[in-house]
Amino acid sequence: MIPSAFAYERVQTVEQAVRALQANPGAKLLAGGHSLIPLMKMRLATPTRLVDISGIRELRGVWKKDDRLVIGALTTHREIATDRVVRTHLPALAEAASRVGDLQVRNRGTIGGNLAHADPSSDLPAVALAFDAVFDVLGPEGMQTVPIDGYFLGPLVTALPENSVITAVSLKLPPSGTRSTYVKYPHPASGYAVVGVAAAARVEPDGVIDFVRVAVTGAGDVPYRAQAVEDALLGQHVSDDLIREAAAHAADDGSISGDLFASEAYRRHLCSVYVERALRKVLSRG
Numbered sequence: 001m002i003p004s005a006f007a008y009e010r011v012q013t014v015e016q017a018v019r020a021l022q023a024n025p026g027a028k029l030l031a032g033g034h035s036l037i038p039l040m041k042m043r044l045a046t047p048t049r050l051v052d053i054s055g056i057r058e059l060r061g062v063w064k065k066d067d068r069l070v071i072g073a074l075t076t077h078r079e080i081a082t083d084r085v086v087r088t089h090l091p092a093l094a095e096a097a098s099r100v101g102d103l104q105v106r107n108r109g110t111i112g113g114n115l116a117h118a119d120p121s122s123d124l125p126a127v128a129l130a131f132d133a134v135f136d137v138l139g140p141e142g143m144q145t146v147p148i149d150g151y152f153l154g155p156l157v158t159a160l161p162e163n164s165v166i167t168a169v170s171l172k173l174p175p176s177g178t179r180s181t182y183v184k185y186p187h188p189a190s191g192y193a194v195v196g197v198a199a200a201a202r203v204e205p206d207g208v209i210d211f212v213r214v215a216v217t218g219a220g221d222v223p224y225r226a227q228a229v230e231d232a233l234l235g236q237h238v239s240d241d242l243i244r245e246a247a248a249h250a251a252d253d254g255s256i257s258g259d260l261f262a263s264e265a266y267r268r269h270l271c272s273v274y275v276e277r278a279l280r281k282v283l284s285r286g
């Protein structure tokens, strides 16, 4: 449980971080350390240098900009879970952040680290997909934006450009009157999502669903938008049968996999059960 030797450097700006990454092949950014350090202790990651960005103050905070909620990459899970703006405008994100690990993990772990790490069982990717997340990224070529669509390429593999730093993540705010939630079946030992579902929907006064988003994490190598569920719901009148029939398509868009804890068939079943639960929360008329 002792990592291999590495150099350590604490940077004060994002530009310094990019330069440090460029100058040191094999270097890795360190944010909250709650995914990277465990990997290093198991020697599944052996960076030659850690570039500690945790002191860059401008990477923290939550603010509204036009129709998006912008979250600094170093904002911790706890800050997100308790933030008034997040809780008001994107309750699903606050719920997901509040379900990450335990209090120590939520106090140190960051949204940027979580989405850069791309653990297939992480909670935040489902919310990021449901609300069209866009990453602000500084790299050797300057500032650029990276959309969430096509971002998750495999377990711990993303489309983030080399030697770059996520500075912020922005999520598109749904139309007013939308309800949203995040529900998960946590692994009993680790607390990570065996299946996690972010859902958002708006129902018109006549009972017709005019906005819906559903995304699933934990069920396979990469999280996914449950497009077939959304298609089954959009423009339809809410009813018990409709919700049940739509939830039956929960696994259609994913590449579902099994492991020692949960077989593929069981995970498919969990997808439907948890999508149905999430939909009942956001579509109930109460």
Ligand SMILES: Cc1cc2nc3c(=O)[nH]c(=O)nc-3n(C[C@H](O)[C@H](O)[C@H](O)COP(=O)(O)OP(=O)(O)OC[C@H]3O[C@@H](n4cnc5c(N)ncnc54)[C@H](O)[C@@H]3O)c2cc1C
Residues within 6 Å of the ligand: 028, 029, 030, 031, 032, 033, 034, 035, 036, 037, 038, 073, 074, 099, 100, 101, 102, 105, 108, 109, 110, 111, 112, 113, 114, 115, 116, 117, 119, 121, 122, 123, 124, 164, 165, 166, 167, 190, 191, 192, 193
């Ligand atoms: C006991 C335990 C339980 C946990 N349970 C859960 C859980 O239930 N659900 C869940 O979702 N997660 C869980 N986690 C993981 C937790 O959410 C991590 O905090 C998070 O995944 C990584 O964030 P971090 O800030 O700690 O990143 P770090 O560990 O510092 O970094 C992770 C990776 O991201 C890179 N990185 C970090 N910041 C940036 C950036 N700004 N730009 C580009 N790359 C960056 C690093 O180089 C590294 O490769 C758990 C962790 C622990 C230790």
